[in-house]
Amino acid sequence: MSEELLLTFRSPPLPFFIESNRRTYQAGEEHPNRTNIGVFDMLFVHEGALHLAEGEHKWMLGPGDVLILRPDSYHYSYQPCQEATVFDWVHFQTVGAWEETEGSQSGSLRGDYYTYAIRLPKKIHLSYPDEAKLIFGQLHDAAQSSSHGAFWERQQRFLHLLQMLDEGWRSDAARAGVSVAERAAAYLKMNYRSPISNGMLSEVLQLHTNYITRCMTEVFGCTPQQYLLYYRLDQAKLLLIKTDWTIARIAEETGFRQTPHFSRLFASHTGMPPLKFRKRFTTN
Structure with a gap:
């Protein structure tokens, strides 16, 4: 199905970073099938292609594409990688209200004078993938660090990433x-x-x-x-x-x-x- 899906998070509280890393699949390998993993799974492809599905929706992710998978659904690979594929993954969660809607639906979550509705596209092709690669790299470095300030750095890097996705979606004239x-x-x-x-x-x-x-x-x-x-x-x-x-x-x-x-x-x-x-x- 080709409907554009939108994830909305009402903040505060802000979504928070859990863990991240970079992964490479060789030709013939595929993303594992998972259900109800309890965290949002954000994927960003550097090279190659991932073929992923969630429920009735299927996506082919190429270089520069970002996809966010839900924490409460079944997602799976519908086709193995045809070539070496490099991608970043980020797990995050929120304790606040969130919803997923189709692009034609207004949804029930809105910001007001004190709160903000963070709206993230389910799938988006980034216009500035090099900036995203830098942010993901910095996020991974902070995730691996055990220094006193690492917690603050990885949360700040993660929020920068969400801001980039939110603003990227809003720049679309549609x-x-x-x-x-x-x-x-x-x-x-x-x-x-x-x-x-x-x-x-x-x-x-x-x-x-x-x-x-x-x-x-x-x-x-x-x-x-x-x-x-x-x-x-x-x-x-x-x-x-x-x-x-x-x-x-x-x-x-x-x-x-x-x-x-x-x-x-x-x-x-x-x-x-x-x-x-x-x-x-x-x-x-």
């Missing part, structure tokens, strides 16, 4: 909707203290308002104005806890022009007025 939603969210968070209309957002992004709204609804589950309101209210919660500012000042600092309007929205959102919310965190 996934522009995710990029649009995140650009809109970034602008709203940077400018939430000021009035922002849909027209202003459209002008900044140079895109139609309806398209921006559709993208944000698909990715974040809310419209741009809803996202802006939620973000402002969350910033107001932080100021109520961390400062002794008046309600009027907090309203102004978080983009609300009228204090009564802010108080009504805050009470509707949290179930209590701002002063009562503050008293919950005030010690006598």
